[in-house]
Amino acid sequence: MKKMSVDDKLGLNKFYPDEHNPHIEIDPDFTDEKEIMRVVKACPAELYKYENGKVIFNHEGCLECGTCRVVSGGKVVRVWHYPVGSMGIEYRQG
Numbered sequence: 001m002k003k004m005s006v007d008d009k010l011g012l013n014k015f016y017p018d019e020h021n022p023h024i025e026i027d028p029d030f031t032d033e034k035e036i037m038r039v040v041k042a043c044p045a046e047l048y049k050y051e052n053g054k055v056i057f058n059h060e061g062c063l064e065c066g067t068c069r070v071v072s073g074g075k076v077v078r079v080w081h082y083p084v085g086s087m088g089i090e091y092r093q094g
């Protein structure tokens with residue numbers, strides 16, 4: 001059996017994003033580049049971007065690992081909770 005790469009395994013996961021109730025909310029007016037870049041670099045799904053002095057985030061594709069919540073210390077991420085039942089990620093292979 002062929003060994004699967006991490007990207008191949010992640011590609012098997014299914015996502016059911018809750019478009020009307022994002023489980024993560026950021027402070028769009030937060031501008032401290034150093035603090036923002038800590039979150040940008042920490043997110044394994046690369047959902048945070050830093051463009052033109054602003055943080056940009058899309059919760060679709062979130063792995064629900066909680067890393068951004070811990071790393072930001074409440075500075076970039078204002079709200080973090082798990083998606084409501086049946087929404088969010090459905091892991092298949094890791």
Ligand code: SF4
Binds near residue numbers: 024045063067068
């Ligand atoms: S919970 Fe994990 S995957 Fe989701 S946005 Fe935060 S760091 Fe990225």
